[in-house]
Amino acid sequence: xxxxxxxxxxxxxxxxxxxxxxxxxxxxxxxxxxxxxxxxxxxxxxxxxxxxxxxxxxxxxxxxxxxxxxxxxxxxxxxxxxxxxxxxxxxxxxxxxxxxxxxxxxxxxxxxxxxxxxxxxxxxxxxxxxxxxxxxxxxxxxxxxxxxxxxxxxxxxxxxxxxxxxxxxxxxxxxxxxxxxxxxxxxxxxxxxxxxxxxxxxxxxxxxxxxxxxxxxxxxxxxxxxxxxxxxxxxxxxxxxxxxxxxxxxxxxxxxxxxxxxxxxxxxxxxxxxxxxxxxxxxxxxxxxxxxxxxxxxxxxxxxxxxxxxxxxx
Amino acid sequence: xxxxxxxxxxxxxxxxxxxxxxxxxxxxxxxxxxxxxxxxxxxxxxxxxxxxxxxxxxxxxxxxxxxxxxxxxxxxxxxxxxxxxxxxxxxxxxxxxxxxxxxxxxxxxxxxxxxxxxxxxxxxxxxxxxxxxxxxxxxxxxxxxxxxxxxxxxxxxxxxxxxxxxxxxxxxxxxxxxxxxxxxxxxxxxxxxxxxxxxxxxxxxxxxxxxxxxxxxxxxxxxxxxxxxxxxxxxxxxxxxxxxxxxxxxxxxxxxxxxxxxxxxxxxxxxxxxxxxxxxxxxxxxxxxxxxxxxxxxxxxxxxxxxxxxxxxxxxxxxxxxxxxxxxxxxxxxxxxxxxxxxxxxxxxxxx
Numbered sequence: 001x002x003x004x005x006x007x008x009x010x011x012x013x014x015x016x017x018x019x020x021x022x023x024x025x026x027x028x029x030x031x032x033x034x035x036x037x038x039x040x041x042x043x044x045x046x047x048x049x050x051x052x053x054x055x056x057x058x059x060x061x062x063x064x065x066x067x068x069x070x071x072x073x074x075x076x077x078x079x080x081x082x083x084x085x086x087x088x089x090x091x092x093x094x095x096x097x098x099x100x101x102x103x104x105x106x107x108x109x110x111x112x113x114x115x116x117x118x119x120x121x122x123x124x125x126x127x128x129x130x131x132x133x134x135x136x137x138x139x140x141x142x143x144x145x146x147x148x149x150x151x152x153x154x155x156x157x158x159x160x161x162x163x164x165x166x167x168x169x170x171x172x173x174x175x176x177x178x179x180x181x182x183x184x185x186x187x188x189x190x191x192x193x194x195x196x197x198x199x200x201x202x203x204x205x206x207x208x209x210x211x212x213x214x215x216x217x218x219x220x221x222x223x224x225x226x227x228x229x230x231x232x233x234x235x236x237x238x239x240x241x242x243x244x245x246x247x248x249x250x251x252x253x254x255x256x257x258x259x260x261x262x263x264x265x266x267x268x269x270x271x272x273x274x275x276x277x278x279x280x281x282x283x284x285x286x287x288x289x290x291x292x293x294x295x296x297x298x299x300x301x302x303x304x305x306x307x308x309x310x311x312x313x314x
Numbered sequence: 315x316x317x318x319x320x321x322x323x324x325x326x327x328x329x330x331x332x333x334x335x336x337x338x339x340x341x342x343x344x345x346x347x348x349x350x351x352x353x354x355x356x357x358x359x360x361x362x363x364x365x366x367x368x369x370x371x372x373x374x375x376x377x378x379x380x381x382x383x384x385x386x387x388x389x390x391x392x393x394x395x396x397x398x399x400x401x402x403x404x405x406x407x408x409x410x411x412x413x414x415x416x417x418x419x420x421x422x423x424x425x426x427x428x429x430x431x432x433x434x435x436x437x438x439x440x441x442x443x444x445x446x447x448x449x450x451x452x453x454x455x456x457x458x459x460x461x462x463x464x465x466x467x468x469x470x471x472x473x474x475x476x477x478x479x480x481x482x483x484x485x486x487x488x489x490x491x492x493x494x495x496x497x498x499x500x501x502x503x504x505x506x507x508x509x510x511x512x513x514x515x516x517x518x519x520x521x522x523x524x525x526x527x528x529x530x531x532x533x534x535x536x537x538x539x540x541x542x543x544x545x546x547x548x549x550x551x552x553x554x555x556x557x558x559x560x561x562x563x564x565x566x567x568x569x570x571x572x573x574x575x576x577x578x579x580x581x582x583x584x585x586x587x588x589x590x591x592x593x594x595x596x597x598x599x600x601x602x603x604x605x606x607x608x609x610x611x612x613x614x615x616x617x618x619x620x621x622x623x624x625x626x627x628x629x630x631x632x633x634x635x636x637x638x639x640x641x642x643x644x645x646x647x648x649x650x651x652x653x654x655x656x657x658x659x660x661x662x663x664x665x666x
Contacts (some may be wrong), residue, residue: 041455083642093645096455097580097596100589101645105638111631115345205364235459242456268417276470292457295451303452 013101013265014260017148021266022252022259023158024049024213024230026219028237029244029251030158030165031209035239037169037246038202038305039182044084044235045210047106052214054079054110057225060118060127060218069127069219070154070212074188077211078105078204085203089196092308103234111227130154130220154212154220159252161209166248168182178202182302185309195309239288246302258284325599326607328647332597333611337637343632353630361621363613368621370504377513378403378567382591383609384520385563389440390537391524392556398443398587399564401465402436405660406565407572408469409435411579414491414572415477418615421494427549428495429512436565439465439559444557449549454557462588473579484619487580497574509574514518522603532556543653564588588617593641612637 028045035042042048055076060069080102089097090287115147118125130152139149169175181198213233236258244250249272261284265277341351362372382399389396411431414424439461446452454466454544472478473486523529531552534542539549571583594612598604619633 041457041626043459087642087645094395095647097592097641100592101395101638101641104593104634105642106591108631108634108636108638112343112629112635117527139378178463182349234465239456239460242453278467278474280465282467282471285467289446289452289457289460292452292460293446302343305453305530306455314640 003040005045010267010271012143012146014263016150017263018256018260019083019148020151020155020221020259021263021268022210022255023155024216024233025236025240025258026252026255027158027161027205027213027216028210028234029240029255030248031206032237032241033169033244033246033248033251034202034209035180035206036241036305037182037302038178038199038310039131039185039307040084040088040199040203041099041238041289041306042081042084042088042203042206043094043096043235043238044081044094044102044106044248046232047057047110048077048080048084048210049214049230049234050106052108052168053218053229054114054214054225055211056113056215057218061125062117064125066130068214070250073215073218074208074213074262075211077209078207078216079201079209081207082200084207088203088308089199092310095306102291107227108223114225124224124226126224127219129223153219154216158216161178162248162252169248174201178258179302181309182304185304189309191310198310199202210237213237234262235286239285243288243291245291257287324403325604329597329599329604329608329644332640332643333646335643336636340632340636343635344628347627347632348629354622354632355628357625358618358622359616360618361538361625362453362618367504368617370501370506371617372610372613373510375505375616376511376609377570377574378507378587379591379594379613380513380606380609381563381567381570382587383594383598383605384516384602385436385560386428386518386568386591387522387598387602387605388532388556388563389560390595391600392532392553394553394557394560395448395455396440396443396458396557396560397455397462397588397592398440398561399567399591400584400586401458401462401588402439402561402564403568403571403584403587404462404465404469405439405568406432406436407568407583408472409565410569411488411491411572415489424495425497425573428573431568432565432569433562433566433571436568437562437660441554441559442563444554446661447557448553466582466584469579469583470581473581477579478574479578485580488578491573495573496577497570503603507574509570512566513599517602517606524601528552528555564591579649588612590637593637593644597640597644612657630651 010224011222013208028049034041052073056069056073059072060066084098084102087093088095101135132150133156135152139145169178177188177193180193181195185195214230217229240251240254240258243254261281265281269275337355341355344351361368363369382403386399388395407661410428413419413431414428417424419427443454443457443461446457447454458467470486473488477488479485479487479489493497499507500618524533531547534545534547535552535556535579542549542552568583572579575652576583584593590612594605600605610632615633621629622628625632
């Protein structure tokens with residue numbers, strides 16, 4: 001049993017799988033860094049991703065163009081998160097409840113839309129997914145090439161987004177505004193920053209990333225749409241953000257950790273090895289709680305986390 | 315007192331209007347899907363309330379949903395956002411079933427013992443989140459959410475591993491409880507079971523709970539830590555107690571599912587009741603009567619929705635959408651008129 005685990009082939013497919021499976025967690029997590037740093041906890045990512053998945057799949061299937069599918073996923077992810085922005089910023093509703101509501105509503109809407117577009121079919125319609133792009137030269141390196149440089153284009157782009165997100169948040173005025181609004185909305189307001197405007201933007205960007213991740217699931221990973229296509233990845237993304245203490249690079253490590261856990265489980269299952277993998281799948285969640293303990297101690301949460309802002313309130 | 319009654323009536327009327335609005339949107343969606351809304355809703359209604367057996371099904375769903383929603387309401391009143399109901403139900407169910415499968419006790423001892431164990435299990439699982447909040451200031455939303463996953467995987471570990479029924483053909487489920495332990499049925503043709511008595515007792519207790527000293531304290535924490543401290547309330551202790559009770563009721567729902575409905579552990583035991591219970595608690599305005607009514611409505615919607623899906627071409631997702639819409643409408647309205655930001659509105663008035 002052990003001899004079949006400790007082979008090069010197993011390790012290569014395990015690590016390559018880790019990188020691929022981390023992608024649909026990394027993308028929404030990066031998006032949620034904007035949102036959460038602006039002080040809004042959007043638990044509705046799960047629903048947003050499902051909407052992105054169905055929009056991406058439908059557009060890709062009907063137009064035959066995967067890129068249009070990706071764009072549709074992003075657009076509708078953003079549109080869906082507009083509801084969250086409205087509820088949490090304009091209506092100042094409780095964010096936890098709003099998120100839960102939008103998950104239920106999102107799952108229902110996505111499945112309904114799929115049914116309206118595709119009807120009841122005995123075989124689920126499929127798309128030809130994004131093909132693997134072998135990076136010239138690098139992909140030829142033994143082992144390393146197979147692990148890192150033979151993925152589809154969206155996987156590479158997602159990891160590029162780690163840098164982009166870091167840059168926007170740390171090096172641009174917009175990033176500064178987001179942090180200001182999350183830390184001290186009143187001060188930001190007095191400096192002439194529109195708290196509501198920045199928070200809307202932060203939620204919508206979060207929706208954009210989540211929608212892209214949903215589209216990744218349906219047109220670059222599963223190649224079809226099912227009701228349970230997201231299966232908890234949105235919630236994992238939310239926890240990765242906290243695990244990562246709101247930093248993009250750390251979020252990447254967090255996503256890779258979750259990716260590793262699920263890749264290992266899949267690989268072991270493929271080998272027919274019966275190990276207590278449920279306990280292993282549990283591990284990242286335990287680690288998130290552990291990270292939360294340390295993060296909370298150091299008070300690294302944005303000060304205005306989950307607190308609606310009102311000019312009239314003191 | 316008089317204004318209180320008027321306020322309750324107002325809340326009730328608005329809740330009903332909210333539901334009607336959601337059902338109206340649902341009707342449009344049914345129509346778009348190429349079906350007859352009238353037929354769909356008739357089927358749904360008959361499926362939920364058309365016969366004694368159907369009503370029994372609604373009650374079977376109502377038991378866990380009401381218990382959990384009441385549990386949620388206690389935490390929510392204190393502004394503690396416990397979203398870990400599913401995990402608390404799961405741990406309660408696991409602890410409750412252990413003596414039933416492994417000890418072979420007489421029924422009179424087993425049933426109370428398992429009931430207590432379920433309460434302890436749920437309470438500890440939620441209390442853990444409260445402890446993390448008190449001790450490390452860890453956000454309870456995230457910890458209860460994580461504890462859901464941990465409980466779910468732990469249950470999966472048990473039913474795939476040490477507790478798997480050796481004669482179960484490899485299905486991820488535990489051995490069946492001996493028949494002597496099953497909660498008694500009121501009729502052989504219906505699934506409604508003795509657990510409803512426990513649920514009714516809890517509901518009655520909840521009617522008095524908000525008048526007790528503890529209830530008032532919990533309410534005070536919800537008004538803000540400062541106010542509670544001025545009033546002489548030990549915030550941390552009350553947070554812990556509120557969460558313990560909240561989890562206990564969810565654990566109790568697990569006992570009901572195991573001893574009254576499933577008679578065994580199986581994967582996905584909580585079937586996502588937690589989220590619906592959250593919605594019920596809020597639609598019910600966090601008050602016991604409101605929760606019972608809201609719980610009845612949602613249980614009927616779930617049971618009738620399943621029938622509608624079987625009997626007509628209407629997709630079940632319409633039911634999900636109706637549920638989601640109800641809560642979106644509720645929070646949008648709550649934010650304007652009632653509930654949480656009332657403090658805030660009062661301040662706005664003062665400022666103006």
